[in-house]
Amino acid sequence: MWLYLVIFGCLSLCVPAPAVEQGRSCVFLTSSRNSRNMEEGRVNGTIQYCAHTNCCVGFFRIIDGQPVAELQGCKMVVGGCLDPTCFTSTTHLDYIRCECSSNLCNGNITWNAEEKQPQLKHSSHSTDMVTAIVVVLGMLLCTLVVAVKCRHRFRGYDDKQHLSLPEESLTSLCSCHISKQSDMDLTSMELQQIVGSGHFASVWQGSYQGTTVAVKVFPTWCKQEFTVEREVYGLPHLVHAGIAHFLGAGRKSDSGDCVLLLELATCGSLSSFLSKNSSDWTTTLKLAQSLSEGLAYLHSDFYRHGVHKPAVAHRDLSSNNVLVRDDGTCVLCDFGSSTILRSCAGPHSWQRYMVNVQSQVGTLCYMAPELLDGCVNLSSGWCLIQGDVYSLGTLLWELLMRCSDLFIGCPVPEHRLPYEEELGASPSLEQLIVHVSERRERPSVPKHWQQGLHDILLDSWDHDSDARLTAQCARDRLVSLPPCCSI
Structure with missing residues (x-):
């Protein structure tokens, strides 16, 4: 069985992904908040024809218990989306969001106001998840085989670059041993308007202690992606004019969503x-x-x-x-x-x-x-x-x-x-x-x-x-x- 997993995982590395379907059409909401989505495809009235993705996206504000559209169009970041319908079961503050993979699917959102966590809706996805788990296990085993065969321990990022300090000093000074940053108090943080959405997070213009900032919000089920990004921003000496200025991180008390606070680059991407x-x-x-x-x-x-x-x-x-x-x-x-x-x-x-x-x-x-x-x-x-x-x-x-x-x-x-x-x-x-x-x-x-x-x-x-x-x-x-x- 394990041999099968190894072979399957290794072969999966070389299997091409299916081509992205061309010509997805999405409902487009004309508004000042949607100006950055204009570049994602040609707009004809209330319809946008996606140039870079097969996914539609919609952001809705809950007003008097009903969803009111604030941003609709093609997804700004290339990536897949499973659901053909615009469905969500999770509310972030007074907003709900969906991604979907059929024409004009983001025109009307279906949501469950009672649920706070995402749920699997289609039993067919279970098979896909099992397959993905098998592939990941196989890839991991392949990687471990490579590791066992390596003759030299990893130092720096390659033999092409060596550190001049003695090896015993590496452990004591390594960034692995730097204490973790504590969470910020986000009580005074205010989300003002959404400026973009990706596969794992949405980016907002916001205010924190009177300063205009970019707020990157990761839903609770994207904790791993949040952790990786926070760890990079938290590295010693990672302060440079060519890297976005990191202000801090924390969790929203109302939803538990993970948040990164960054400088707001006014000209966008x-x-x-x-x-x-x-x-x-x-x-x-x-x-x-x-x-x-x-x-x-x-x-x-x-x-x-x-x-x-x-x-x-x-x-x-x-x-x-x-x-x-x-x-x-x-x-x-x-x-x-x-x-x-x-x-x-x-x-x-x-x-x-x-x-x-x-x-x-x-x-x-x-x-x-x-x-x-x-x-x-x-x-x-x-x-x-x-x-x-x-x-x-x-x-x-x-x-x-x-x-x-x-x-x-x-x-x-x-x-x-x-x-x-x-x-x-x-x-x-x-x-x-x-x-x-x-x-x-x-x-x-x-x-x-x-x-x-x-x-x-x-x-x-x-x-x-x-x-x-x-x-x-x-x-x-x-x-x-x-x-x-x-x-």
């Missing part, structure tokens, strides 16, 4: 910014440099003031997971899929690192070829770090394609995701494996651009992960580019 704005060379270069600086700092591994800051692999770097401040700089956010590359001595840290690593994590069109086809050594943190660098290359391409100074004499192309022009808005895993991994295709780079830009992109998304730049090297090359555009 990089995807939203690029869909609405083209930029001159100076603005584009500032965005690109700050983006690479933030990633380089996230990847850094160092000791300062007697405390260790480990390297972190983001693992879901996309234009939806980068924010733009009003000063024209980028900040990284959304660390729910990240892996902290501990360098603690001892088996505890090794096991913790291995268990938390899964092969295919992230947004497909930004995923490195070795991660798409599952042919990656997950015992090497270097592979995860370099997977981020590939994603950085596609993000830089996304930025540069909206630079007006690089298209003098012709219109600036509309904002597109990587491979959207070649494969459509929602390419399947199988399509991307063939296009990116087997054929080794990359987003098209205009031939008239200067060689320096070509080299940065080509060296960031090289098929060989070892041949790619590091994030710090990409940053240095961007800084070396001329301040005035010379295409």
Whole structure:
């Protein structure tokens, strides 16, 4: 039986996911709160035709015991949704939310005012859950087999980077031993309006002790994703201009939902910014440099003031997971899929690192070829770090394609995701494996651009992960580019 699980789990790593159905139509509510959803697909009156997802979403406020729609449209984050109907059994404050997978399904919500916890409604889902559990067990066993065969204990994130301190100091100074942060008192927190929703959490503009903040709310059944993100934000020395400023975390007393308080980036996500704005060379270069600086700092591994800051692999770097401040700089956010590359001595840290690593994590069109086809050594943190660098290359391409100074004499192309022009808005895993991994295709780079830009992109998304730049090297090359555009 166990042998069957191992084989089944290993084979499942290479089975392509089904293609996302094209052309989902959702009820769209025209309002100022729904402006960020406009980019998710074409709107015709009260209907939105989804460009990036197969899911509709709806947020409703409970007024006099009845749900009143406040936000409806296509889901802003790519991901699956099981239910064909807009059903929920959980209330957050006076709001209810649903995701559904049939046309116009978010037009009317069905909810049970008596229930406080989500319930499984369809018996057919039980089979899917059993299958998923078997796959996870098989993947875990495969990973443990790799761990047993490894000859060397994990230190840092690879043999390519070593710490100069003696091994005995690693345990005493490691971030594993830093005391956990206590929960904040959220009594004075006020949710004002919703600004976005993802697979695991919703993001609100809110107020805390008189300050305008971003409030990321995780429902109680997404505790694991909340814990991972809180752990990353709570690492020593993780304060940098290129990383979203973390203010604290806690639980809402009325619902028990987990909450992260973060700085509010007024320009929204990089995807939203690029869909609405083209930029001159100076603005584009500032965005690109700050983006690479933030990633380089996230990847850094160092000791300062007697405390260790480990390297972190983001693992879901996309234009939806980068924010733009009003000063024209980028900040990284959304660390729910990240892996902290501990360098603690001892088996505890090794096991913790291995268990938390899964092969295919992230947004497909930004995923490195070795991660798409599952042919990656997950015992090497270097592979995860370099997977981020590939994603950085596609993000830089996304930025540069909206630079007006690089298209003098012709219109600036509309904002597109990587491979959207070649494969459509929602390419399947199988399509991307063939296009990116087997054929080794990359987003098209205009031939008239200067060689320096070509080299940065080509060296960031090289098929060989070892041949790619590091994030710090990409940053240095961007800084070396001329301040005035010379295409």
